[in-house]
Amino acid sequence: MVLLHFVRSRRRRQQVSALFLWQRARRVTERRKRIAPTWLLVAKVLFVTLAALALARPVIGGAARPDLILVVDASASMTARDSDGVRLDKARAQAERLLRGAGRVALIRAGLDARVVVPLTSDRALVRRGLQQLRAGDRSGDLDRAIAVAQAIEPGARVEVFTDQPHAGGGTVRGHDVAGDGVNVGISAFDLGLQQAYVGVVSNSRRPIEVRVDLTRDGAPVASGTVLVPADGTGSITFPLADVRGIYRAAITPQADGADALTLDDVAYAGARPISAAVEVPDDAVMKALAAVPGVTVRTNPRAADIAADLRVLTRADAAGLAPGSYLLFAPASSDPVYRVIAESDRGSPLLRFVDLNDVVVGLDPRRPAWSAGEGWHLLASTAELEPVLRYRDRGGVQVLQAAFSPRQTDLVLRAAFPALIANYVREVRGDARVALGSALPGGTTLDGAAVDVALTPGIYLEPGGTTVLASLDSDAESRLAGPAAPASGPPGPAAAERRNGVLGNAPLRPLAWLLLALAVLALTVEWWLWSGAPRPRLPRLRARSGAGAGRPPRAP
Numbered sequence: 001m002v003l004l005h006f007v008r009s010r011r012r013r014q015q016v017s018a019l020f021l022w023q024r025a026r027r028v029t030e031r032r033k034r035i036a037p038t039w040l041l042v043a044k045v046l047f048v049t050l051a052a053l054a055l056a057r058p059v060i061g062g063a064a065r066p067d068l069i070l071v072v073d074a075s076a077s078m079t080a081r082d083s084d085g086v087r088l089d090k091a092r093a094q095a096e097r098l099l100r101g102a103g104r105v106a107l108i109r110a111g112l113d114a115r116v117v118v119p120l121t122s123d124r125a126l127v128r129r130g131l132q133q134l135r136a137g138d139r140s141g142d143l144d145r146a147i148a149v150a151q152a153i154e155p156g157a158r159v160e161v162f163t164d165q166p167h168a169g170g171g172t173v174r175g176h177d178v179a180g181d182g183v184n185v186g187i188s189a190f191d192l193g194l195q196q197a198y199v200g201v202v203s204n205s206r207r208p209i210e211v212r213v214d215l216t217r218d219g220a221p222v223a224s225g226t227v228l229v230p231a232d233g234t235g236s237i238t239f240p241l242a243d244v245r246g247i248y249r250a251a252i253t254p255q256a257d258g259a260d261a262l263t264l265d266d267v268a269y270a271g272a273r274p275i276s277a278a279v280e281v282p283d284d285a286v287m288k289a290l291a292a293v294p295g296v297t298v299r300t301n302p303r304a305a306d307i308a309a310d311l312r313v314l315t316r317a318d319a320a321g322l323a324p325g326s327y328l329l330f331a332p333a334s335s336d337p338v339y340r341v342i343a344e345s346d347r348g349s350p351l352l353r354f355v356d357l358n359d360v361v362v363g364l365d366p367r368r369p370a371w372s373a374g375e376g377w378h379l380l381a382s383t384a385e386l387e388p389v390l391r392y393r394d395r396g397g398v399q400v401l402q403a404a405f406s407p408r409q410t411d412l413v414l415r416a417a418f419p420a421l422i423a424n425y426v427r428e429v430r431g432d433a434r435v436a437l438g439s440a441l442p443g444g445t446t447l448d449g450a451a452v453d454v455a456l457t458p459g460i461y462l463e464p465g466g467t468t469v470l471a472s473l474d475s476d477a478e479s480r481l482a483g484p485a486a487p488a489s490g491p492p493g494p495a496a497a498e499r500r501n502g503v504l505g506n507a508p509l510r511p512l513a514w515l516l517l518a519l520a521v522l523a524l525t526v527e528w529w530l531w532s533g534a535p536r537p538r539l540p541r542l543r544a545r546s547g548a549g550a551g552r553p554p555r556a557p
């Protein structure tokens with residue numbers, strides 16, 4: 001602006017017949033021309049400064065901008081599509097509008113557990129990128145846990161919760177309802193029982209809906225049927241099965257248009273891959289327990305340790321020298337056993353799920369070698385004399401469940417705990433697992449080879465160790481799609497006051513910006529007035545002069 005000012009006021013050279021008249025004229029007008037350009041420059045700089053400040057949109061206020069923590073519900077119902085859009089997209093849009101006027105911002109994903117996606121930061125681009133990368137699909141959203149994490153991150157910060165579930169606000173916590181009018185029908189339960197499959201279907205429609213259910217096993221069609229789901233209710237259908245082995249998939253197709261706002265609950269998975277068990281020394285209790293586990297084929301062979309089988313049941317006291325594979329080891333029967341009572345067991349182990357070993361009597365060989373601690377072994381049960389009688393190890397490709405007693409010298413085989421123990425170990429050997437959507441699958445890969453960290457889509461997943469994971473929603477609450485939530489209770493927080501003042505609104509300029517813009521226009525008007533040469537009052541000179549009469553033209557005679 002300064003450069004343009006002097007370029008515009010630059011003098012031009014002109015040839016004339018004589019100079020004395022021009023010199024006198026310059027002295028007469030020098031007083032005016034010397035002052036005018038200086039004030040013009042001041043007006044120009046003032047206009048540019050005020051306009052720049054107006055574009056910066058400053059806010060009047062002494063307090064610093066409050067920190068803001070965004071909590072976004074990541075449950076499966078947030079992927080539902082209403083007439084006004086997908087619920088998660090609506091949450092993103094509302095959250096982005098709150099970024100204006102806030103200080104530092106953090107982002108928390110409220111799924112099965114609370115996860116900090118973006119820590120407190122002033123980088124708005126980072127927060128927006130985190131919002132766009134959010135994915136929903138968990139079986140449920142723990143909002144209370146997420147709010148507790150938010151308040152622990154920065155006590156006193158504003159917490160804005162975006163969810164389709166009823167949630168009351170208050171204080172520094174405000175709820176934003178993104179629920180809509182979506183009508184949905186979904187699978188709420190899918191289980192395989194004794195020679196049958198059960199499929200439960202739930203609907204949030206205000207009228208009955210007929211739904212077609214298709215059942216497949218390992219990709220091949222098995223059965224199909226229809227179920228009438230009452231208004232805002234639950235229906236079910238049962239299919240008889242000749243064989244429950246394999247991976248079963250249930251899929252539904254609503255017969256009414258517009259009754260499928262949520263697609264994550266249209267399919268569900270159950271079942272397990274078949275495995276083979278080879279028994280070295282046949283025992284009635286062991287054979288019956290293995291045969292009772294669905295999908296297990298049992299055969300006896302004296303050379304069970306050397307044949308191909310998913311599980312080998314051997315009779316030996318030593319677990320050393322086993323080839324890679326899975327083993328169930330029982331000690332040989334003792335000719336003079338010492339009977340002990342089991343007093344301690346690891347109830348937290350998955351192998352002892354539904355297994356009560358208290359007061360179980362076992363016969364131990366007094367000459368058996370003592371089990372050493374460590375070496376990767378996990379102790380599952382011990383006697384009152386602190387003698388280990390059941391342990392487990394999975395190391396170096398060798399998976400072993402070892403008992404220090406024979407099935408023929410214990411009353412465990414007469415209890416329900418024995419088939420439960422065998423079933424738990426078969427499940428561990430098989431490696432199959434059913435998980436809810438949103439459950440972590442560390443290092444897992446889908447069947448098509450795409451890496452995943454969390455199962456957010458129903459399907460069959462494989463972990464590097466060969467474990468088969470079946471992910472389904474199976475959630476009555478999520479499939480019902482909560483409607484619009486009640487207005488948040490409690491007094492309006494600072495966010496509401498800021499919205500009323502226009503700080504968080506969509507106005508193109510804030511009040512202070514309008515004032516600065518008006519002053520800039522006034523400065524531009526003064527500049528034009530000074531340049532036009534219109535009559536104006538005498539202005540003080542800005543240039544310093546040497547001497548009292550310096551620069552003053554001589555008086556005319």
